[in-house]
Amino acid sequence: MTRRRRRVIVAAVAAVVVLVVTAVLAVSCSGGDDEPSKQRPAAVTLDTTLVPYKGDGFSVSYPRGWRKFSGLTVVQDAQFEVGVLRSPEFGPESSLDVLVGNAAFPLSVLVDDWLEVGTRLADFKLESKRQLLVSDVIAYEVRTSYRIERKGGGTLPVRQVDVFAVTAKKRLVDVRVTVTADRYNDTAPLIRSIVSSFRPR
Numbered sequence: 001m002t003r004r005r006r007r008v009i010v011a012a013v014a015a016v017v018v019l020v021v022t023a024v025l026a027v028s029c030s031g032g033d034d035e036p037s038k039q040r041p042a043a044v045t046l047d048t049t050l051v052p053y054k055g056d057g058f059s060v061s062y063p064r065g066w067r068k069f070s071g072l073t074v075v076q077d078a079q080f081e082v083g084v085l086r087s088p089e090f091g092p093e094s095s096l097d098v099l100v101g102n103a104a105f106p107l108s109v110l111v112d113d114w115l116e117v118g119t120r121l122a123d124f125k126l127e128s129k130r131q132l133l134v135s136d137v138i139a140y141e142v143r144t145s146y147r148i149e150r151k152g153g154g155t156l157p158v159r160q161v162d163v164f165a166v167t168a169k170k171r172l173v174d175v176r177v178t179v180t181a182d183r184y185n186d187t188a189p190l191i192r193s194i195v196s197s198f199r200p201r
Contacts, residue, residue, distance in 0.1 A: 048190055050197060053080055053153060055098060057167030060175050062096050062199035063190060074178065075099065085149045094179040094195060103172040109165050110172060121146035122155065132163075137200045139165035145181065157181035161191055165200040173200060 029177030050061035066082040075079060075097040103110065111129075118124050127143040131139045147155040163175045175198050179187050 037114045048193075050193060052197075053098070055079060055100065055173070057169045057171055058165070058173050058198070058200045060096075060098060060194065060199070062194060064097060066094070070094075075176070086098050091180075092180075093183055094177070095119075097174075097176045097178070099176065101173040101174075103170045104168040107138060107140065107164060107166050107172070111142060112163075114162075115144075117143065118144060118146070121148070123147045123157075134163075134165060135199050135201060137167075139163055139198075139200065141195065157182040163194060163195055163198050165198070167200050 047065035048063045050186045052059055054059045062082055066084055068082055069085060069092070072085070072092070072111050073085065074092055074095045077099060078097040080098040081095060084093045085091070086093040115126060115129075118126075124146040125144065127145055129140065129142045132139045132141055140163070142164070143161050144152050144162075145157065146160075147157050150156050157180070159181050161177045165173050167173060175195070177191050177194055179191070
């Protein structure tokens, strides 16, 4: 298989993973980003004690107060998904999604192709990308920002943190935390706790 063909296939798969998030959040949220702040629901305060989720070849912890959404899926193919619904009208304030797939190519290639697809999102920006060593396994932490269209008009700024790693069983794991930009700074310590709890094996 040529490199060009390989990248086309990987990009096509990544497109499903990335763009489905924008579609669901756009339907879930109403109103534009220029709404007066007083019209936005207050941030939800929940139990942030971390509890573990164990997958096949990895584990990650999440806040006890983050629950499965009822009648809503942020990432359609996520193996595990929890989060905070600020209100039925506003939609998700934050979410943790765990995606698992085949690691058909080197991790660095998969991450680069995933980022290439991300550039299709409005105002997409790579905030940071760094290589980590987690439990003696090479991983990548990627932080991005972008805007999504909202059902009621306008756009919603979003921040996203992904940690990618390949398990011993050659499975690609993407631990993803997505938050609305207005909650990113307040949620940053919690995001760090979630990311640091990830253990591929």
